[in-house]
Amino acid sequence: MDSESLEPLAIQAYRALERMIVTLELSPGSIATEAALIEKLGLGRTPVREAIQRLAWEGLLEIRPRAGLAITQLHPADWVRVIDARRGVEVVLARSAARFVTQEAAHRFHDAAIAMQQAVLSGNVVAFLDADKAFDDALALASDNPFATRVAAPLQTHSRRYWFRHQRETGLAESAEHHVGLIRMILEHDEDGAAAEAERLMTLLRSHAQSAALR
Structure with a gap:
């Protein structure tokens, strides 16, 4: 069993989403949805939601009710x-x-x-x-x-x-x-x-x- 599989699912989700934001796979200014990210990561709603909340607190994305998740622009x-x-x-x-x-x-x-x-x-x-x-x-x-x-x-x-x-x-x-x-x-x-x-x-x-x- 590798070290990643031993991490809590919320940490795995955070690392995966952080990497996607850093490498611009989730491009600056784009809009994502929670459902799409859950499907992409395959880690379940709760850990992905926790990861999204953490990334929002860190200023890497913005949660827009009923509009989706806005990836922070790069200035x-x-x-x-x-x-x-x-x-x-x-x-x-x-x-x-x-x-x-x-x-x-x-x-x-x-x-x-x-x-x-x-x-x-x-x-x-x-x-x-x-x-x-x-x-x-x-x-x-x-x-x-x-x-x-x-x-x-x-x-x-x-x-x-x-x-x-x-x-x-x-x-x-x-x-x-x-x-x-x-x-x-x-x-x-x-x-x-x-x-x-x-x-x-x-x-x-x-x-x-x-x-x-x-x-």
């Missing part, structure tokens, strides 16, 4: 705002992860780094996004700070969506390099180094966001 200038909101909490998480990283989290970081490098070699952007999500999950586990994690998680998802929209053609190798550098500092228990790498990653993403806003 390039908002990517800058996402990164500005994300920067401080990512530094907190990175520093905390370097201090408290467990063996389980270390294995997850290692797997995420390998998956990112393989995604770069194969040019598989969606595989990279999956690895990036795995990295964020490892960071949440290692940091042992659920308050910071709850702030960071929706910002990370929004950022992935913007990155996929604006940077997937050219940003794969550079983004992977910065993530692997951050993982290295965390696994070496270097708090200052991890904080600095998190700052560098946010600076890189902000430069991409600024470029997107100017197009």
